[in-house]
Amino acid sequence: MTTETIDELPESAPRKPGSPSTSASRWKWRYSEGGVLNAFSHIFLLVWGLMVGLPLLWALWSSFKSSGDILSHPLSFPTHFHFDNWSHAWTKAHMGRYFINTIIVVGFSTFGTMLFGSMAAYVLARFEFPGNRLLYFIFVAGMAFPVVMVLVPLFFVTTNLGIINTLPGLILVYIAYSLPFTVFFMTSFFRTLPTSVAEAALVDGASHTRTFFQIMVPMAKPGIISIGIFNVLGQWNQYLLPLVLNQGNTDKWVLTQGLADLAVQQGYQGDWGGLFAGLSIAMLPVLAVYVVFQRQVQAGLTAGALK
Numbered sequence: 001m002t003t004e005t006i007d008e009l010p011e012s013a014p015r016k017p018g019s020p021s022t023s024a025s026r027w028k029w030r031y032s033e034g035g036v037l038n039a040f041s042h043i044f045l046l047v048w049g050l051m052v053g054l055p056l057l058w059a060l061w062s063s064f065k066s067s068g069d070i071l072s073h074p075l076s077f078p079t080h081f082h083f084d085n086w087s088h089a090w091t092k093a094h095m096g097r098y099f100i101n102t103i104i105v106v107g108f109s110t111f112g113t114m115l116f117g118s119m120a121a122y123v124l125a126r127f128e129f130p131g132n133r134l135l136y137f138i139f140v141a142g143m144a145f146p147v148v149m150v151l152v153p154l155f156f157v158t159t160n161l162g163i164i165n166t167l168p169g170l171i172l173v174y175i176a177y178s179l180p181f182t183v184f185f186m187t188s189f190f191r192t193l194p195t196s197v198a199e200a201a202l203v204d205g206a207s208h209t210r211t212f213f214q215i216m217v218p219m220a221k222p223g224i225i226s227i228g229i230f231n232v233l234g235q236w237n238q239y240l241l242p243l244v245l246n247q248g249n250t251d252k253w254v255l256t257q258g259l260a261d262l263a264v265q266q267g268y269q270g271d272w273g274g275l276f277a278g279l280s281i282a283m284l285p286v287l288a289v290y291v292v293f294q295r296q297v298q299a300g301l302t303a304g305a306l307k
Helices: 003-008 020-062 067-072 084-092 095-126 132-142 147-161 167-192 196-203 208-219 221-236 240-245 255-269 272-292 294-306
Strands: none
Touching (some): 067 272, 084 095, 084 272, 095 132, 095 167, 095 208, 095 255, 095 272, 132 167, 147 240, 167 221, 196 208, 208 221, 221 272, 240 255, 272 294
């Protein structure tokens, strides 16, 4: 029976499975279902993007408005740009000093976290020794403890060590706080890398240290960049740890402490433009970091699944 005669059959007539009309109808149904799901996902992502992006844009353009305009017309664009809000926040509110302190703390702590975390993850992923799994699960268990539970022990430990209310002490605490997730992520990533290249390097006489830094680290670059971005974001926005462990001289405060103090002071003074300027100073660097390394973050998160 030809295709034409099959198509001419009435709808009540039985059709053979796999006939052209049956396959075409199934294909059309799947195509329509995929189109609906695709449209729904795009609408959901658009709504989610607006929910996240609009508050950030509102805070940014409010930093260029006067306090009167913010209170009277909070959703309108600035008619006159008040750049003095940024200068007041940077100098009079000391956001510049807090910004430099944050750069120092986050820079050294991220470097230390990535160095020690990658080395520990490489050993746990590539070497078998008694206690390997135990050490791995100890690091994983570290992610189960919220910051609130360890604030009191950390306070007494840093006090006894003499590093309370110091930037080096805060750096060491940040490193210890970020190590569990870093080791967990990088251990899984190192397991996906091929072993043949490292074995060839060892056969050629390279030491384990040289193999790690010159061969394995460049191969793990996507994963290192991904977890590095997560560490930067988490440490940049950390508030409870510096609030408890760095409550001494205000010259050593970080951005989150300065921003909280600015919110209290500017709230009483009515300088809402300066408050939004300080918020933008704390917000823009992390957004810039993510935008610059967005492709590397996506590549690192999907590298393990692709392999």
